[in-house]
Amino acid sequence: MHQQQFVQQQFEQMSIDELWVLHRQVESVLEERLIAKKHQLEKQLEQLRQRGVNDSRSGN
Numbered sequence: 014m015h016q017q018q019f020v021q022q023q024f025e026q027m028s029i030d031e032l033w034v035l036h037r038q039v040e041s042v043l044e045e046r047l048i049a050k051k052h053q054l055e056k057q058l059e060q061l062r063q064r065g066v067n068d069s070r071s072g073n
Contacts, residue, residue, distance in 0.1 A: 024032065 027035070
């Protein structure tokens, strides 16, 4: 049995309550990752903005 089929079968055997708990756990992990990624991108954007200000002041 392929891994994907095995996982699908496990999901099918779970109750609605178990699936809901899993859904909430995945949602929480994704939220944490998205927040971390957003902060990382905001930091990079600020660095790029600073470079742009410095470049324009130096005449580049």
